Amino acid sequence: METKISKLVITLTVIGIISAIALSFVYQWTTPYIEKHQAEAQKKAINAVLPQAEEVKEVEKEGQTFYEGYDSNGNRIGVAMNASGPGYQNVIELMIGVNINADKIYAIKILSHEETPGLGARINGDEFKSNFVDKEFGDYDVVKRQAKTEMEVEAIAGATISSKSVTSIVENAVKQIESAYGGGA
Amino acid sequence: MFKKILYDFKNGLWRENPIIVLVIGMCPTLAVTNTVQNGLAMGIATSFVLLSSEIVISLFKKFIPNNVRIPSFILIIATFVTFTDFFLKAFFPDIASSLSLFIPLIVVNCLILGRQEAFASKNPTRRAIADALGMGIGFTWVLVLLSAVRELLGMGSIFGLTILGSWYQPMVIMILPAGAFISLGVLVGFMNVLKRRGN
Numbered sequence: 321m322e323t324k325i326s327k328l329v330i331t332l333t334v335i336g337i338i339s340a341i342a343l344s345f346v347y348q349w350t351t352p353y354i355e356k357h358q359a360e361a362q363k364k365a366i367n368a369v370l371p372q373a374e375e376v377k378e379v380e381k382e383g384q385t386f387y388e389g390y391d392s393n394g395n396r397i398g399v400a401m402n403a404s405g406p407g408y409q410n411v412i413e414l415m416i417g418v419n420i421n422a423d424k425i426y427a428i429k430i431l432s433h434e435e436t437p438g439l440g441a442r443i444n445g446d447e448f449k450s451n452f453v454d455k456e457f458g459d460y461d462v463v464k465r466q467a468k469t470e471m472e473v474e475a476i477a478g479a480t481i482s483s484k485s486v487t488s489i490v491e492n493a494v495k496q497i498e499s500a501y502g503g504g505a
Numbered sequence: 506m507f508k509k510i511l512y513d514f515k516n517g518l519w520r521e522n523p524i525i526v527l528v529i530g531m532c533p534t535l536a537v538t539n540t541v542q543n544g545l546a547m548g549i550a551t552s553f554v555l556l557s558s559e560i561v562i563s564l565f566k567k568f569i570p571n572n573v574r575i576p577s578f579i580l581i582i583a584t585f586v587t588f589t590d591f592f593l594k595a596f597f598p599d600i601a602s603s604l605s606l607f608i609p610l611i612v613v614n615c616l617i618l619g620r621q622e623a624f625a626s627k628n629p630t631r632r633a634i635a636d637a638l639g640m641g642i643g644f645t646w647v648l649v650l651l652s653a654v655r656e657l658l659g660m661g662s663i664f665g666l667t668i669l670g671s672w673y674q675p676m677v678i679m680i681l682p683a684g685a686f687i688s689l690g691v692l693v694g695f696m697n698v699l700k701r702r703g704n
Contacts (some may be wrong), residue, residue: 323570323572327570328570328573330578331568331569331570331577332573335577335580336580339580339581343584346591347591347594349591349595350592350594350595352592352597354594357595357598361598432602436681437539437659437680437681438659438675438677439677
């Protein structure tokens with residue numbers, strides 16, 4: 321009852337080829353839609369962290385993509401970038417927009433995370449994100465009480481690790497932007 | 506003939522319900538039932554893959570040698586799963602991003618491979634269709650029920666709509682993995698009691 325080995329090989333090869341052909345058509349059909357959604361999500365994120373920007377330009381510097389925002393007079397009002405780092409369970413990705421003229425952060429937007437629902441997931445809440453609105457550049461301390469100084473960030477109750485993760489991602493992103501754009505200027 | 510097909514269809518709904526009775530496909534059952542939207546989307550996606558692969562496999566069962574039936578089934582299932590993944594990403598990006606990894610993982614859902622092995626590879630296509638529809642709907646309704654319980658207790662809402670007012674203190678544990686085990690256990694126990702009553 322042993323089936324010839326050639327028949328086994330032919331069966332699997334035929335199934336593989338048919339699958340590949342079918343999927344390449346599906347891929348061609350869906351890719352434009354998928355790319356459109358990704359571009360839209362990216363644009364929304366940039367607008368959220370550079371609210372006053374009328375025009376956004378993509379710039380490569382030091383191997384990193386930055387999004388420069390310009391106002392209606394053509395003045396550069398800020399820079400945004402994608403930043404990511406380890407969270408409590410998985411990588412946290414966020415978009416950060418800064419005002420390089422005043423050395424201040426405009427805002428951050430969390431793009432993806434897998435933090436604990438109800439606890440760490442509150443990094444996506446306005447209450448936590450407001451910690452970074454109009455914050456000066458620097459090394460931040462995560463504190464478990466109300467933030468008193470400019471360099472303090474108020475942690476989410478029960479989610480200190482998530483809070484610290486976001487803070488260090490923000491710190492690193494600010495450093496990268498400062499090095500690419502030479503601090504103030 | 507019609508009676509037989511109806512029997513196959515009803516089989517998955519209750520008597521051999523994949524989650525409650527066969528207890529297969531536990532990975533998505535436990536992982537994505539934290540909101541009704543996720544549970545429903547996962548149920549529909551899994552049902553689609555189950556139906557399409559049962560049709561294809563029961564149509565071509567004569568051409569698939571016994572020695573390589575499992576790899577052949579997996580190839581066919583993976584094709585439909587990849588299709589589902591692309592389709593959701595293109596037309597339902599919100600659902601795709603909240604289910605993320607669990608869509609590609611449908612490939613290894615033992616409910617799907619199990620039905621090919623136990624049913625589609627041995628029965629005519631019309632019975633395979635009835636079986637897939639029954640099992641798919643059976644899988645989906647339990648996912649929806651489970652996720653409704655978890656979302657209601659864990660977030661005070663159903664389908665994202667707030668049901669329980671601000672007086673309700675959400676039990677966060679219900680939307681965490683531990684809550685999945687607790688509510689699934691209670692649900693299966695409850696269904697067993699109902700079943701025993703029925704007999």
